[in-house]
Amino acid sequence: MTTRPALLALVLSCTAIAGAYLLAFLPGGAPPIAAWGLAIGSAGVLASMMALGAARGGRLRPMATLASVLTFLVVSGGFGLALLLPANEGRDAVIVLGFPLRTAIVLYVVGLVPLLFLPALYAASFDADTLSDGDLERVRLASAEGTGAERADAERASAERAALERE
Amino acid sequence: MTVGQALLQAAPAALRHPAIIGTALVYFVVVGAIGIWATRRTKSAGDFFIAGKGIGVVTLAIAAMASTLSGFAFIGGPGLVYSVGTGAVFIVLSASITNTLGAWVLAKRMRLLGEARGLITVPDAIGARFRSPAAQGLSAIAMLVAIIGYMATNFLALGLVIDAMFGTGLSLGIWLAMLVTLSYTVTGGILAGVYTDLFEGLVKTAASVTVFYYVLTASGGLTGISRAIGAVDDAFMGPWGKMPAMSALSLFFVFGLGSLGQPHVAHKFYMLRDPRRLKWYPLLMSAAMALTLLLFVGVGMAVRAQVALGAMPPLARADDATPAFVLGFTPSAVAGLVFSGVIAAGMSTVNSFMNIGAAAITHDLPRALGRRVDNELRWGRAWTLVLSIAAALLAQVSGTLVAFLGIFGYGLFAATLVPSLAIGLNWKGATREGAIASIATGLVLTLALETLGYFKVFSLPAGVTVSGMSLLLSLLVFFVVSWTTRARAAEQLDADVRVVMEI
Numbered sequence: 001m002t003t004r005p006a007l008l009a010l011v012l013s014c015t016a017i018a019g020a021y022l023l024a025f026l027p028g029g030a031p032p033i034a035a036w037g038l039a040i041g042s043a044g045v046l047a048s049m050m051a052l053g054a055a056r057g058g059r060l061r062p063m064a065t066l067a068s069v070l071t072f073l074v075v076s077g078g079f080g081l082a083l084l085l086p087a088n089e090g091r092d093a094v095i096v097l098g099f100p101l102r103t104a105i106v107l108y109v110v111g112l113v114p115l116l117f118l119p120a121l122y123a124a125s126f127d128a129d130t131l132s133d134g135d136l137e138r139v140r141l142a143s144a145e146g147t148g149a150e151r152a153d154a155e156r157a158s159a160e161r162a163a164l165e166r167e
Numbered sequence: 168m169t170v171g172q173a174l175l176q177a178a179p180a181a182l183r184h185p186a187i188i189g190t191a192l193v194y195f196v197v198v199g200a201i202g203i204w205a206t207r208r209t210k211s212a213g214d215f216f217i218a219g220k221g222i223g224v225v226t227l228a229i230a231a232m233a234s235t236l237s238g239f240a241f242i243g244g245p246g247l248v249y250s251v252g253t254g255a256v257f258i259v260l261s262a263s264i265t266n267t268l269g270a271w272v273l274a275k276r277m278r279l280l281g282e283a284r285g286l287i288t289v290p291d292a293i294g295a296r297f298r299s300p301a302a303q304g305l306s307a308i309a310m311l312v313a314i315i316g317y318m319a320t321n322f323l324a325l326g327l328v329i330d331a332m333f334g335t336g337l338s339l340g341i342w343l344a345m346l347v348t349l350s351y352t353v354t355g356g357i358l359a360g361v362y363t364d365l366f367e368g369l370v371k372t373a374a375s376v377t378v379f380y381y382v383l384t385a386s387g388g389l390t391g392i393s394r395a396i397g398a399v400d401d402a403f404m405g406p407w408g409k410m411p412a413m414s415a416l417s418l419f420f421v422f423g424l425g426s427l428g429q430p431h432v433a434h435k436f437y438m439l440r441d442p443r444r445l446k447w448y449p450l451l452m453s454a455a456m457a458l459t460l461l462l463f464v465g466v467g468m469a470v471r472a473q474v475a476l477g478a479m480p481p482l483a484r485a486d487d488a489t490p491a492f493v494l495g496f497t498p499s500a501v502a503g504l505v506f507s508g509v510i511a512a513g514m515s516t517v518n519s520f521m522n523i524g525a526a527a528i529t530h531d532l533p534r535a536l537g538r539r540v541d542n543e544l545r546w547g548r549a550w551t552l553v554l555s556i557a558a559a560l561l562a563q564v565s566g567t568l569v570a571f572l573g574i575f576g577y578g579l580f581a582a583t584l585v586p587s588l589a590i591g592l593n594w595k596g597a598t599r600e601g602a603i604a605s606i607a608t609g610l611v612l613t614l615a616l617e618t619l620g621y622f623k624v625f626s627l628p629a630g631v632t633v634s635g636m637s638l639l640l641s642l643l644v645f646f647v648v649s650w651t652t653r654a655r656a657a658e659q660l661d662a663d664v665r666v667v668m669e670i
Binding site for chain 2: 003007010011014017018020021024025029030034035038039041042045046049050052053054055056057058064067071075079082083087089090091093095097098099100102103105106107110111112113114115118119120121122123126127130131133135136138139140142143145146
């Protein structure tokens with residue numbers, strides 16, 4: 001997977017949210033599908049930004065791909081189930097882990113489950129995929145070369161000015 | 168403003184209990200001691216603005232959490248949960264994702280840019296990425312607009328809290344709050360800021376976990392809360408609370424993606440001593456955040472359950488939820504810890520903004536104009552003082568305007584910084600034209616829509632927030648303008664920046 005699909009997914013997700021917002025301007029307010037646009041769009045925005053940020057040299061490694069895909073599935077799935085299931089939060093509500101079913105899905109699936117895998121995937125892939133000692137060395141070298149090139153540019157410009165003044 | 172108003176209405180006599188005042192005084196003494204220690208170690212602009220690149224990952228994570236969660240997390244948030252139900256939790260729901268997201272999108276690249284270029288501010292990163300002083304200056308201006316509002320609202324809130332606890336009067340309370348925060352920020356800079364943030368973060372976490380224990384015991388656990396509320400109000404405990412689904416999801420979008428544009432968090436990535444320690448940042452930050460948000464989620468529901476059970480009268484103001492709960496259901500020492508946590512929340516947010524505001528004026532704006540300030544440390548201290556006095560004066564004289572300025576801070580940061588910073592650092596096809604256009608779009612749209620809404624000239628339909636609309640449009644402008652000017656993208660990337668973006 002490259003960053004291009006991630007970028008495309010980001011643009012499409014933003015478009016889905018824009019569509020949802022536009023529907024809200026309709027007389028009578030937003031139809032139910034607008035909430036779906038925001039639910040899927042928000043999941044897509046977060047997952048595609050994650051993929052964009054985790055990419056190295058334009059390519060996405062397996063652990064980061066897994067993190068992005070799981071994020072999308074968990075968020076869109078959690079919100080999707082809450083939108084699909086019938087409302088039942090009153091006196092006869094089915095309580096799961098302290099909350100009515102649909103609320104438990106949102107709070108635990110979207111609000112808790114990513115905590116269980118995202119930091120772990122990040123830490124597990126960090127040395128190989130995110131930042132190694134070699135990467136740091138590469139940055140320091142590029143920085144030193146940049147500084148050297150800037151110094152050479154400044155010296156060249158100064159010499160040219162001096163030559164012009166002599167003329 | 169609501170923080171202090173809530174406390175004022177929550178029986179000042181109860182707040183003046185010796186245990187509460189004693190805890191608050193101990194808190195101030197510790198903060199003062201950290202300030203003195205940091206002042207002795209602050210010897211350069213690098214120490215003042217980025218803590219000499221010398222902090223560890225635990226300090227980074229807890230300080231970032233402390234400055235992210237302002238007084239709103241302890242007072243306004245629980246109040247919102249009390250009034251609209253679980254829908255209010257969507258403000259913090261994305262915290263399960265945003266800390267790891269921030270690590271991948273921002274932390275590594277900003278820290279490496281700091282390594283390569285010696286950068287010290289968030290606009291520095293935008294300027295370096297796009298080789299554009301204009302983008303750097305414009306982002307600094309956008310940040311300053313939001314910072315002044317944030318600082319003024321927090322001074323007002325802190326002034327009201329100090330007045331409620333010590334009976335100083337509002338005016339003196341504002342100036343005392345300003346002087347205490349200023350005393351360690353102007354001398355110890357961000358070094359004092361991050362270590363007081365560390366202490367304040369620990370206070371907040373301890374307060375939140377302790378209060379959550381009382382939430383569970385007072386109301387028969389979460390099931391007891393759900394049953395009690397469900398018997399009288401179907402919607403409250405629904406997945407969106409009493410809000411339309413679209414409004415709740417809109418909060419999730421803004422606070423999820425918007426987290427990548429918060430300069431007081433992004434700025435801290437420069438300070439990390441060893442970039443390789445970022446490996447543990449998401450784990451530490453997520454754990455700290457989850458524990459500290461227990462109070463946000465639990466108190467509003469617990470108070471609503473107590474009202475449903477007839478054990479408490481309905482609150483006159485939703486923001487009274489936390490003061491009413493801690494004064495009614497926890498021992499005085501815990502109440503003292505919570506009120507110290509409220510002060511901590513305000514001060515840790517303000518000191519970060521004092522520092523990045525001073526950096527914007529001392530460092531970013533002169534660079535945008537092609538100039539450099541000779542002694543950034545001295546001028547940084549001077550501008551910290553000026554900004555603080557200006558914000559305190561604004562807090563004192565402008566009443567509701569301050570609340571108005573404080574409302575859109577988060578959204579303004581998000582709309583102006585997410586495209587150019589978060590996407591810009593990760594997409595080589597982005598251009599300086601796209602960055603400048605998106606920052607300008609975010610700034611103008613947020614100011615215009617918030618102003619029109621405030622004066623009731625125009626408001627967006629239900630489910631569409633100003634922050635969401637501004638963020639979305641600035642993103643779309645960023646994509647469209649970058650795409651139309653894509654031929655210039657490659658020439659706008661310096662070699663070292665390209666290396667940072669490829670890693």
